[in-house]
Amino acid sequence: MSEELETKLKVYRGAAGEEPRYDEFDVPHEEGASVLDALVWVRENQDSSLAFRYSCVSANACKECMILVDGKVNYACTARLNTGTVTVEPLANKTLVRDLVTDIVPPKERLGSAEDA
Amino acid sequence: MMRVSTDVFVVGAGGAGMYAAISAAREGADVIVADKSLVSRGGATIMAQMTVASAVGHEEPDHWTHHLADTIEAGHGLCNEELSAILCEESVTRIHEMDEWKVGWARVDGRMTQVHAPGHGLKRCVYVDYLNTGPAVARALRGEVVQRPGIRRASGLAVIEIVVQDGEAVGAVAIDVESGETVLVEAGAVVLAAGGLTKLYMRNSASINMGGEAYAMALRAGAELIDMEFVQFFPIGHLAPRMVGMDPIMWDPFRYKVGGRLLNGEFEEFIHNYGASDGGTYTARRDVASYAIYKEVEEGRGSPHGGVWLSFDHIDSEVMKEKFGPMIGRLAKNGIDLQKQAIEVFPIAHYHMGGIRVDKKMRTRIPGLYAAGEAVGGANGATRLSGNAIPEAFVFGERAGKFGAAFAKNRKRASIDEAATKTVLSEPKAQLKKGAEPDGSATALMTELQALMWDKVGLFRTGEKLDQALARIREMQNDDLRNITIPDDEPFNQALLDWYELRAGLLCAESVTMAAINRTESRGAHQREDLPDASPDFERNQTIKMSGGKMVTGWADVPRISYTLEEKQAAVI
Ligand SMILES: Cc1cc2nc3c(=O)[nH]c(=O)nc-3n(C[C@H](O)[C@H](O)[C@H](O)COP(=O)(O)OP(=O)(O)OC[C@H]3O[C@@H](n4cnc5c(N)ncnc54)[C@H](O)[C@@H]3O)c2cc1C
Numbered sequence: 001m002s003e004e005l006e007t008k009l010k011v012y013r014g015a016a017g018e019e020p021r022y023d024e025f026d027v028p029h030e031e032g033a034s035v036l037d038a039l040v041w042v043r044e045n046q047d048s049s050l051a052f053r054y055s056c057v058s059a060n061a062c063k064e065c066m067i068l069v070d071g072k073v074n075y076a077c078t079a080r081l082n083t084g085t086v087t088v089e090p091l092a093n094k095t096l097v098r099d100l101v102t103d104i105v106p107p108k109e110r111l112g113s114a115e116d117a
Numbered sequence: 118m119m120r121v122s123t124d125v126f127v128v129g130a131g132g133a134g135m136y137a138a139i140s141a142a143r144e145g146a147d148v149i150v151a152d153k154s155l156v157s158r159g160g161a162t163i164m165a166q167m168t169v170a171s172a173v174g175h176e177e178p179d180h181w182t183h184h185l186a187d188t189i190e191a192g193h194g195l196c197n198e199e200l201s202a203i204l205c206e207e208s209v210t211r212i213h214e215m216d217e218w219k220v221g222w223a224r225v226d227g228r229m230t231q232v233h234a235p236g237h238g239l240k241r242c243v244y245v246d247y248l249n250t251g252p253a254v255a256r257a258l259r260g261e262v263v264q265r266p267g268i269r270r271a272s273g274l275a276v277i278e279i280v281v282q283d284g285e286a287v288g289a290v291a292i293d294v295e296s297g298e299t300v301l302v303e304a305g306a307v308v309l310a311a312g313g314l315t316k317l318y319m320r321n322s323a324s325i326n327m328g329g330e331a332y333a334m335a336l337r338a339g340a341e342l343i344d345m346e347f348v349q350f351f352p353i354g355h356l357a358p359r360m361v362g363m364d365p366i367m368w369d370p371f372r373y374k375v376g377g378r379l380l381n382g383e384f385e386e387f388i389h390n391y392g393a394s395d396g397g398t399y400t401a402r403r404d405v406a407s408y409a410i411y412k413e414v415e416e417g418r419g420s421p422h423g424g425v426w427l428s429f430d431h432i433d434s435e436v437m438k439e440k441f442g443p444m445i446g447r448l449a450k451n452g453i454d455l456q457k458q459a460i461e462v463f464p465i466a467h468y469h470m471g472g473i474r475v476d477k478k479m480r481t482r483i484p485g486l487y488a489a490g491e492a493v494g495g496a497n498g499a500t501r502l503s504g505n506a507i508p509e510a511f512v513f514g515e516r517a518g519k520f521g522a523a524f525a526k527n528r529k530r531a532s533i534d535e536a537a538t539k540t541v542l543s544e545p546k547a548q549l550k551k552g553a554e555p556d557g558s559a560t561a562l563m564t565e566l567q568a569l570m571w572d573k574v575g576l577f578r579t580g581e582k583l584d585q586a587l588a589r590i591r592e593m594q595n596d597d598l599r600n601i602t603i604p605d606d607e608p609f610n611q612a613l614l615d616w617y618e619l620r621a622g623l624l625c626a627e628s629v630t631m632a633a634i635n636r637t638e639s640r641g642a643h644q645r646e647d648l649p650d651a652s653p654d655f656e657r658n659q660t661i662k663m664s665g666g667k668m669v670t671g672w673a674d675v676p677r678i679s680y681t682l683e684e685k686q687a688a689v690i
């Protein structure tokens with residue numbers, strides 16, 4: 001294990017309609033770690049308000065963790081965390097909710113939706 | 118605040134919740150099925166890979182009474198036999214129904230393929246290729262849910278508390294995760310199908326939504342839990358090398374299909390030294406296998422990362438390709454070639470035998486409140502047979518929906534005072550701070566709780582460790598939980614949801630630990646190093662409930678039935 005290695009994680013922040021900003025976090029880098037590991041580390045150690053979506057952790061079953069990693073669509077749980085700078089952003093083709101969370105809920109699956117009234 | 122109203126409100130949309138929604142709708146009830154994650158995706162169901170046990174008799178002659186006998190034997194004297202019998206008998210109907218719903222059980226020449234899993238007397242477990250049982254089950258059930266106009270789906274609805282008026286369940290308070298809005302649900306019946314609690318252990322196979330919220334909601338509503346000390350550890354969880362995109366319990370189906378040898382750090386087979394046979398056939402029961410692995414490591418015969426080796430190098434590469442298809446490529450992406458290297462495994466928390474106490478109609482002791490799936494305790498006693506959990510979700514889900522709908526039909530729906538929502542949500546409100554620098558997080562405390570449960574309330578327990586754990590859990594409940602600053606960020610305030618989850622997790626941890634302290638013997642999945650033998654005095658179920666804000670434990674006689682083993686029959690196809 002190489003403890004000195006770090007990743008600089010650049011994270012998109014802000015809710016829909018807010019001026020976006022990028023926060024940077026220095027995240028310890030462990031051999032084989034995923035981008036999701038880094039996000040969880042940030043929430044646990046640096047900023048509990050960081051919003052991102054995931055469920056199954058590493059089974060790649062829930063498909064909820066899709067984001068942009070260095071500009072490319074990827075699952076946070078299967079994308080390996082590189083050293084150096086890694087930028088994570090919400091999906092560009094979905095409506096932003098907050099931070100890395102976008103609206104991926106299928107239509108008709110939200111209680112308040114029009115069909116529901 | 119949003120107010121909605123329905124006949125049956127189902128909390129949790131995994132296998133049990135979706136089945137409950139379907140069966141309630143079949144009875145003509147209006148249904149809302151809610152999940153804090155996305156419908157069909159948030160829990161254990163979609164993650165399951167392999168075995169679904171049921172005496173359908175396609176592979177060899179079988180009868181559900183034999184499945185029952187195996188279930189009861191694995192349960193070490195604690196199965197609620199009424200529930201076990203329902204599970205085994207009705208699973209046959211449910212497996213065929215899922216087949217009609219196009220789940221796609223693996224077949225050869227029209228017959229469902231059934232494999233032999235540990236603890237079963239014969240080949241009894243159906244599955245979907247390749248290692249795709251959970252996703253296929255989730256898809257088939259979701260398809261049925263979507264088709265029924267009586268069912269409304271609510272993704273991203275985190276249920277916080279069951280509302281009880283005059284001793285009866287009348288609805289629930291929830292938070293719409295994306296908007297942060299409070300939702301008040303008025304319901305004729307509520308079904309708790311929000312899954313298990315294995316996330317509370319450091320090493321686990323759980324999703325992040327499996328922190329025991331169903332149990333906590335049941336307790337707070339006044340229902341009883343049963344046998345909370347029995348947490349099942351899965352013997353061969355993945356330990357090393359680090360993989361991404363693979364489930365930590367993925368080695369199980371490999372072993373079902375082709376065997377695979379368990380070797381200690383000295384590359385010697387060892388399971389036979391613990392009174393079980395293995396020899397690559399994988400028939401050793403889970404508790405025995407976990408114990409053997411733990412002991413080998415403890416005695417210094419572990420692999421480099423503190424586990425044991427699992428080796429497939431003796432199996433022909435063509436056989437591996439045929440049985441596992443695309444999995445081999447996914448392993449290669451992780452740099453793993455099973456022909457060339459062994460991998461390291463160690464037990465992980467996998468399933469909860471304990472849970473909400475229900476009768477044969479899935480009723481809790483609170484009228485209007487039902488439970489289903491892993492949230493229910495009792496059917497599997499002190500250890501669960503592999504493959505019994507998915508059928509349990511189907512069978513109990515179907516029943517909870519059906520009986521819940523019947524109850525709702527004969528009942529005038531109560532209207533809930535809006536003040537109820539305020540009271541329920543008031544607790545963390547004082548800790549919410551706009552724009553505050555986050556100060557301590559519920560996530561960090563959850564990580565501490567997971568380590569505590571793993572070290573002191575885990576695979577092997579002692580009275581001393583359990584006492585230490587209970588003291589720290591109570592301290593976390595009384596102090597740490599109250600001192601977190603929660604950033605008041607909306608929408609999607611995960612930090613606030615984390616707070617509720619931690620509160621629920623601590624209540625579950627307290628239940629498991631108290632129950633483990635009281636059971637001064639070893640039985641099934643509850644192993645006390647200071648009290649290694651089983652005692653006939655403890656062939657009883659342990660109950661736990663909340664009374665005046667305090668947890669109260671008690672004992673109850675195990676529900677038994679008399680049955681005869683019917684002749685095994687082969688299915689006619
Ligand atoms: C990796 C893995 C592999 C497995 N493999 C097998 C197998 O091969 N065979 C077998 O028989 N069993 C297996 N099991 C066990 C089995 O999958 C589960 O016991 C079963 O699927 C439970 O179904 P359920 O519907 O009760 O719960 P789940 O499928 O866990 O669903 C519960 C749902 O409730 C939701 N929820 C939780 N809290 C709330 C809340 N507060 N508000 C709203 N929603 C909430 C969750 O998001 C989740 O979607 C496996 C389990 C795991 C984890």
Ligand code: FES
Nearest residue numbers: 056062063065077
């Ligand atoms: S966390 Fe489930 S697919 Fe990534």
